[in-house]
Amino acid sequence: MARGLRRAGSRSAGEAPSSPVATRLAAPSWLDTRLVIGVLLVLLSVLIGARVLAGADRSQLVWATNRALAPGSLLTAADVVPVRVRLFESAERYLDASEPAPAGYVMSRGVGAGELLPDDALRQPGIDVDVRLVTVLVEIGHVPPDLVNGQQVDVWVTPERAAAAPPKGTGVELSGAQVVLSAVTIATGPPEAGFSTGGTSVPIVLQVPPASVARLLSATSLG
Numbered sequence: 001m002a003r004g005l006r007r008a009g010s011r012s013a014g015e016a017p018s019s020p021v022a023t024r025l026a027a028p029s030w031l032d033t034r035l036v037i038g039v040l041l042v043l044l045s046v047l048i049g050a051r052v053l054a055g056a057d058r059s060q061l062v063w064a065t066n067r068a069l070a071p072g073s074l075l076t077a078a079d080v081v082p083v084r085v086r087l088f089e090s091a092e093r094y095l096d097a098s099e100p101a102p103a104g105y106v107m108s109r110g111v112g113a114g115e116l117l118p119d120d121a122l123r124q125p126g127i128d129v130d131v132r133l134v135t136v137l138v139e140i141g142h143v144p145p146d147l148v149n150g151q152q153v154d155v156w157v158t159p160e161r162a163a164a165a166p167p168k169g170t171g172v173e174l175s176g177a178q179v180v181l182s183a184v185t186i187a188t189g190p191p192e193a194g195f196s197t198g199g200t201s202v203p204i205v206l207q208v209p210p211a212s213v214a215r216l217l218s219a220t221s222l223g
Contacts, residue, residue, distance in 0.1 A: 059086045061097035063117040068150030069107045070185045071131055071207055077101040080117060095119050110152055110185040110207075133187055134208045136220050137201040147189045147204075155181040155206070159222040180219040181212055 063080040082097035094116045095102060105122040136155070147153070158177040188205035208216055 058088070059084045060091060062087070062091075062094040063097050063101065065111050065113055065115055065117055068113045068148060068152075069111045070150035070187055071107050071109050072187075073107045073150065074125070075102055075105045075107060075122065077103040083116070085116070093118050093120070095122075110150060112152070113150075130210065131185075131207040132210055132213050134206050134213055134216055135203050136206060136216070138190070138204055139201050140199075143190055143202060143204070147186060149186055149189050151186045151189075152183045153186060153206075154179050155184060155216065155219075157219040157222065181206075181208065181216055184208055184212075 061082045061084050064083045066079055066081055069075065069079060080101050087094065095118075102117070102122055104125065106125050107121060108123040109121050111117060111121050144153075156177055157180050185207040186204065187207045188203075190202035190204055206216070
């Protein structure tokens with residue numbers, strides 16, 4: 001019987017080729033390093049985004065004034081309006097607008113129109129404010145047209161040429177236009193009818209600290 005040799009890996013005529021063995025893909029493991037790092041990065045970005053959004057809205061509602069408020073004036077609900085601002089460390093200085101409006105309190109010092117309302121600018125009714133009301137006459141041409149009650153002004157005096165010497169002890173020595181008092185509050189502005197009369201001056205009532213009354217009166221007597 002004839003024998004023959006066949007090379008390894010070769011197939012005889014008519015023999016079907018063998019199919020390759022299929023390779024199965026391994027399922028990803030939850031402990032895969034790349035997967036864990038990806039999840040951590042997503043969580044970190046979410047936390048950072050939430051932190052940024054929270055920091056962007058650190059504003060709060062506080063009360064602001066609708067008009068200029070003079071010392072001694074009674075505060076009403078119509079005098080204030082809530083505004084949203086960022087105050088950071090100074091937030092405790094101002095009144096929180098999430099609380100009711102501080103109607104019924106009295107202004108212990110002047111606050112301009114549109115300013116935030118500090119808590120130390122209010123006092124309970126019945127506590128005196130240490131100011132004196134002094135009436136001064138101002139020439140019509142020297143009165144600002146938009147002067148209103150509660151506004152703070154500087155008092156300038158221009159002495160007349162033939163004015164007498166000021167009283168001793170007042171500290172008033174005027175040789176030209178000078179500021180006598182700064183940041184005094186208007187208690188009562190000029191009457192509207194005063195501008196249509198034949199007079200050349202109008203009365204204005206100022207709120208003056210007691211220590212400055214003598215200086216103001218002495219200066220106005222020279223001009």
